[in-house]
Amino acid sequence: MKTHIQHPGKLLLRFKKHILSFCGLIVLLIIIKLFNFSVSDPISDKAYKNYFNSNYKIFGITIPKTPEFCGEPVPVSDYAIRESLEKELLVNTYWQSQTLLFFKRCNRWFPVIQPILRRNHIPDDFKYIALIESGFTNVVSPAGATGFWQLVEPTARNYGLEITDEVDERYNVEKSTEAACRFFKEAYEKYHNWTLVAASYNLGMGGIDKQLEKQRTSNYYDLFLNDETSRYVFRILAVKDILTRPKTYGFELRQKDLYPALPTFSIRVDSAITDLADFAIKQGTTYKTLKLLNPWLRKSVLTNTDKKTYSFLLLKKGAKIYAEDETTVEPNTAKDTSRFVTPSEITLDSLNRNFTHLVKEHESLSDIARMYGTTEVLLCKWNHLDAKAEITPGQELIILRTNQ
Numbered sequence: 001m002k003t004h005i006q007h008p009g010k011l012l013l014r015f016k017k018h019i020l021s022f023c024g025l026i027v028l029l030i031i032i033k034l035f036n037f038s039v040s041d042p043i044s045d046k047a048y049k050n051y052f053n054s055n056y057k058i059f060g061i062t063i064p065k066t067p068e069f070c071g072e073p074v075p076v077s078d079y080a081i082r083e084s085l086e087k088e089l090l091v092n093t094y095w096q097s098q099t100l101l102f103f104k105r106c107n108r109w110f111p112v113i114q115p116i117l118r119r120n121h122i123p124d125d126f127k128y129i130a131l132i133e134s135g136f137t138n139v140v141s142p143a144g145a146t147g148f149w150q151l152v153e154p155t156a157r158n159y160g161l162e163i164t165d166e167v168d169e170r171y172n173v174e175k176s177t178e179a180a181c182r183f184f185k186e187a188y189e190k191y192h193n194w195t196l197v198a199a200s201y202n203l204g205m206g207g208i209d210k211q212l213e214k215q216r217t218s219n220y221y222d223l224f225l226n227d228e229t230s231r232y233v234f235r236i237l238a239v240k241d242i243l244t245r246p247k248t249y250g251f252e253l254r255q256k257d258l259y260p261a262l263p264t265f266s267i268r269v270d271s272a273i274t275d276l277a278d279f280a281i282k283q284g285t286t287y288k289t290l291k292l293l294n295p296w297l298r299k300s301v302l303t304n305t306d307k308k309t310y311s312f313l314l315l316k317k318g319a320k321i322y323a324e325d326e327t328t329v330e331p332n333t334a335k336d337t338s339r340f341v342t343p344s345e346i347t348l349d350s351l352n353r354n355f356t357h358l359v360k361e362h363e364s365l366s367d368i369a370r371m372y373g374t375t376e377v378l379l380c381k382w383n384h385l386d387a388k389a390e391i392t393p394g395q396e397l398i399i400l401r402t403n404q
Contacts, residue, residue, distance in 0.1 A: 061089050061249065062358060062394065064241050070123035070194035074237060075221055088231065088238035093249045098135070099242060103251065105136035106243060107258035109148070113177050120181035123194055128236045128243075129201060130177070138171055138295050146170040149180045159183060166302055167310075171295040195220045195233060202232040248356050248396075256323070263319035264293060270309040273302040283314055290314070356396040365391060372399050 063086055067074040076082045092099050113127050130136065133150040145152045147170035153163055159179035161169040169175045180201075187197040187205055199220050200208040211223050220233060242249050273279045276297065277287040291297060293313040302310070357368055365376045380387055382398045391397070 058094075059250075061086070061093055062396075063089070067237055067241065069198065069233065069237060069240075070125045072193065072195050078221065081221055084231070084234045085237055088234045089241065089249075092235070092238050092242055099239075099251070100253075101135065102131060102239065103243065103246070103253055104257070104259045106131060108261055109136050109173065111261060112173055116174065116177045116181065120178070120185065122181050122184050125194075125236070125240060126180075126184060126198070128240050129198060130180070132232075132235050132239055147176050148173055149176045151176060151179060155179075155183070164298075166299045167296055168298050169296050171298075175296075193218075193220070198233055198236060199223075199225075199229060203229045245356055248358060260321055262293070262321065263316045264313045265316055266311045266313055268309050268311055269302075270304075270307055272304045276300050276302065283312075284317060285314055357399055359391050359393055359395040359397060361393050363391070363393075368397065374399070 063076060063082060067076060067085065074081065074085065076085060092102075109130075110127055113130060114124060117124060117126055130148045133145075134148045136148055138147055139150075140146050141150060143152060146156075146168065149170070151159075151161070151170045156163060156170050156176070156179060159182045161172075161175060161179050163169065170179075183201065184197055187200045188194065190205060191197055191200070191208075196208060203211075203225070207229075211225060212218060215223055217223060224230075242251070246253060267283070276290060277300065280287045280290040283290075287300075290312070293315065304310070357372070359368070365379055369376050369379055377387075378400075379385070379397060380389065382400050385391075
């Protein structure tokens with residue numbers, strides 16, 4: 001009887017096939033396991049819904065009692081006026097990303113705009129027009145309105161701004177603010193009412209004149225207008241109230257959360273510049289920085305055949321815009337893991353010196369005093385309350401930051 005002995009090579013081949021089959025089975029089991037993990041969850045829909053409802057809250061807002069624009073009262077007793085203002089307050093309160101950027105950018109640009117408004121005897125509230133027009137970005141509208149003040153070319157030229165292929169002064173914050181002030185003064189001479197002046201900035205004086213005559217009124221709040229202009233003044237009012245009373249609308253910001261002023265200096269140039277990149281390098285900066293600080297430069301050259309004098313902004317050498325520790329990542333320790341900022345810390349480092357507290361159900365003066373690290377006596381003093389006065393839910397209490 002002969003014994004059949006398989007060749008060693010064939011045995012090795014069969015062994016490899018078994019190994020491959022086994023490995024394939026293991027991979028398949030892993031894939032099935034991962035799939036099951038991805039489509040199943042130990043938390044039931046009901047439990048997840050209960051968790052969501054108990055942790056996610058959206059609140060209504062409280063309408064300001066006596067809103068005003070440039071000292072002119074807003075008739076919120078009229079249901080249509082009240083609801084129009086409430087709509088803009090809701091939109092800008094819950095569009096948090098945009099409103100947070102408003103806070104940040106205003107800290108940089110309001111100090112530039114406000115002195116120009118004062119110099120031209122324009123009320124401070126008009127600074128909010130630049131904000132709602134552009135969000136302090138150099139956007140261009142479908143109609144060609146440009147810059148922070150969103151000026152169209154004919155209007156900009158009419159109020160003295162230069163617009164060429166190489167230079168567009170609508171992008172110059174100081175000069176475009178001066179141009180806007182000329183419009184405001186001209187409109188006020190016509191209407192003697194700042195609210196109508198603001199509305200005319202959106203619709204044009206001709207458009208406002210037509211509607212005033214057609215509807216036989218002299219009051220903006222009595223006008224039936226297109227959607228954009230009817231919302232315009234209310235958006236100004238809403239943004240103004242949110243920015244001046246941030247805590248009332250749930251915004252908790254510290255000064256270091258905001259965009260700081262840019263440390264710049266200016267140089268004057270009255271000659272042609274054939275290469276702005278080369279010019280920037282000679283000034284110790286970059287082409288990018290030069291263009292960001294001087295967005296009115298629309299080309300990479302400045303021909304300047306008329307030998308005009310232009311003022312260029314440059315960053316001060318060695319200036320630090322943000323403190324070094326602002327971007328430092330603190331070590332994650334058990335002590336500060338998942339830690340929220342406390343009310344007392346917010347009181348010590350906040351956007352506004354004064355703010356209002358909205359009284360909640362079952363809150364007492366002593367509760368509120370402890371929350372902000374103050375006393376009942378001071379709370380009564382700040383709010384002109386009798387020592388035995390009772391507070392009610394929804395009442396607004398002024399909090400002064402005497403410790404800043």
